[in-house]
Amino acid sequence: MLAQKWPEAKCELDHGNPYELLVATILSAQSTDKMINTITPALFAKYPDATALAQAEPGEVEPLIFKSGFYRNKTKSLLGMARALVEKHGGDVPGTLDELVQVPGVGRKTANVVLGNAMGKTEGVVVDTHVMRLSQRLGLTTSDDPVEIEQDLMKLLPREQWTPFANRLIWHGRRVCFAKNPDHDNCLLAPLCPSSSIVTLKPAAKKPVAKKAGKRAAKKRARS
Numbered sequence: 768m769l770a771q772k773w774p775e776a777k778c779e780l781d782h783g784n785p786y787e788l789l790v791a792t793i794l795s796a797q798s799t800d801k802m803i804n805t806i807t808p809a810l811f812a813k814y815p816d817a818t819a820l821a822q823a824e825p826g827e828v829e830p831l832i833f834k835s836g837f838y839r840n841k842t843k844s845l846l847g848m849a850r851a852l853v854e855k856h857g858g859d860v861p862g863t864l865d866e867l868v869q870v871p872g873v874g875r876k877t878a879n880v881v882l883g884n885a886m887g888k889t890e891g892v893v894v895d896t897h898v899m900r901l902s903q904r905l906g907l908t909t910s911d912d913p914v915e916i917e918q919d920l921m922k923l924l925p926r927e928q929w930t931p932f933a934n935r936l937i938w939h940g941r942r943v944c945f946a947k948n949p950d951h952d953n954c955l956l957a958p959l960c961p962s963s964s965i966v967t968l969k970p971a972a973k974k975p976v977a978k979k980a981g982k983r984a985a986k987k988r989a990r991s
């Protein structure tokens with residue numbers, strides 16, 4: 768159903784190769800893909816590969832990524848990543864999860880994004896905030912730990928669906944199943960979704976009234 772709804776779902780960070788997607792994904796923490804897409808063209812023009820970025824000074828990179836937020840920490844991550852790629856992988860992005868997660872600033876999520884979307888390799892499922900939230904709401908996991916959620920999804924999905932399914936969940940999370948006020952009424956998954964009627968941010972004003980009514984009724988019953 769998600770594939771029919773979002774046939775165009777893909778990673779929304781603009782990139783032309785694994786290095787660019789790695790940089791963009793590191794930058795995307797605490798920011799939006801739209802914002803990152805506005806700053807990466809200038810960054811990639813100045814530093815087209817890990818070798819160029821590895822030689823940069825923090826003061827040269829910071830102004831270019833300032834708008835993404837947390838620019839000092841992100842600059843450190845980018846330079847650490849680029850220098851590790853040069854020192855250990857000849858400037859290339861390594862093609863396995865085990866190697867990628869050894870690179871400074873790269874965790875499982877970032878590694879899965881790069882492997883699945885820029886290298887055509889499927890080693891895991893991207894579990895970002897959207898995948899986490901939707902997997903829980905859809906009843907695909909009971910965990911709130913990203914690594915456990917990833918394991919649950921890997922067991923449920925055929926391997927060739929790991930990357931496309933995560934991209935579709937992310938699209939659905941951004942367009943319909945919002946963190947606040949999910950749009951159940953316009954969600955094609957509502958008939959199947961165990962959260963379609965229970966995930967709501969409407970004020971729970973009726974609860975205390977019901978409790979009081981319950982207490983009154985109980986007292987009445989006790990008296991009678």
Ligand code: SF4
Pocket residue numbers: 904905943944945949950951954955956957958960961962963966
């Ligand atoms: S029915 Fe609601 S909670 Fe379930 S996936 Fe759709 S929007 Fe999200």
